[in-house]
Amino acid sequence: MRALVLDGQGAVGQAVAAELGRNGVTAVLAGRDPGRYEQTVRWRGDLADLHHAAGQATVVVDASGRHDRRVAERVTAAGAALVEIGDHAAYLSELAGLHTRTPILAGARLIPVLAGLLARDAVAHSPGTVSMADPVEIGVVLGAGDPENAADTGSTYALLGHFFTDPATGEEVLNFSGRQRITLPDGTRRTMARVDFPGQSRLTASLGRPVRTWFATGDALSTALLRGLTRVRGADRLPPAFHLPGTDGWQVVARAGQGPDSVTSWASGRHQLPFIAHIATIATRRAPTVEPRLHRVGDLLTLSDLAGLEGLDLGRSTLGVHQS
Template structure:
């Protein structure tokens, strides 16, 4: 039986990846440092531990939150596909330089965002991508660190200018199924917008908003005083667990996906990506939107509780 090693396999996303792979008949091994919860004990800080953990493994999924290209290189160097759910631009660029099979963009953003943007780009550009996340969902520490880690930082826009995260508010059409009140989204540095701009030949820009106006305004305010974020009380923000991704093309038409539970949805896309790469091996760093289309994955996405539409 094919074994897949899931780094962080008992975390917020990893636990669902393990569950979905097992439901698909794949032997998924939850990996981590805690022997009481791990099927295979792996300490990513110890190269020997990682090396021994790869024995008999056909693919590795990184849900650990650790963003070390040396880990990816160690896995891909043995010809084992390394599948990563990262949304971090700098780390994604490092993964794109790894020599060997690496699969990126395997969540909802990046992931579904790239598939939807590819559809929207057929009408020409620019393509604006909205990522709407439920502010009340209990995320893992890596997701929270990513959100606050962008505060005050800038990234390159397709027009060559510098953009500060959580600025430049823009409104989007959202499907009624998402249940989101109407208010603007904020420019945010999701990793796939840079790859999409280069590959699709049109400007692709990503925006983030939460289902709570208060929480979204909080990000907009904190980006000008990022040190204040350390004073924000733990325990989550007001809001629910519904998420929505929408990509708007040059003709004004939007392609969208929506569901509940960001962690579960990310895991569903990641599990589909693993099955895909096992069936159709890759030899170099590749993004999910470069090896699969929305139509190809539509039945499996629907089965996972993800609603898709256009309008």
């Protein structure tokens, strides 16, 4: 298999290309600078460079972060499948409206993928006594010391000051408001704020029960800052590169049910990049086998696809019994 990897300013494209190579895929790193990349792709005009390069590949992996529907149109017109690393909601809506003859797999970011997998796992292992009306609570903690953690945190700034509909009650909720104490994989309890996290509505529909998402940064002061900013006019225009302090660690938990009948599935680790590259590699290898339409990468994976990765801790607490 030959994969064309469209690189951006960060390290994601290079990490994906390296991981693909370790898994037997011929990976060609592409970008604008002919002195840096094996394949030159310019982003001008009708993207003829991209169409030509994609015609020589089985799959194109877009790690450029450009969110340009022309990329999907040119790649699929050339007969290659597309794997889009990002999960920008507006861009995915555009991709869903395309009629292509090859598949598009979108959303290979680690945290949204894990949130969905853990929520499904918690629901699958919850006892029959758990009510379908009980919300599935997802909690995410990101320390901004890792560039990928910071990128995910920065992507939430656009939610500041905006309202969304609570899938459980139908009420309007202000992003970064509310309080929920959630026990994390390391045993600590953190107070988190409500956010309209990517995939919350889709998970509600697929699980047949309401899903609520909660967010905190790696330290309580930064989380408090976001709580305050959400009530400041224009805060949603805060640049994604705005730096918050924090560590390179991240933690994700999903809880189904309440009290002694609750089931919690969790994951934690440091440095997202190796795991993003692993997820993108799985998506790339599976892309030629799925039908020509938009697929969410998280829907094609299970937790077993990630189990055993060095540095990734996965576990489940069922009826008070801890399993790792």
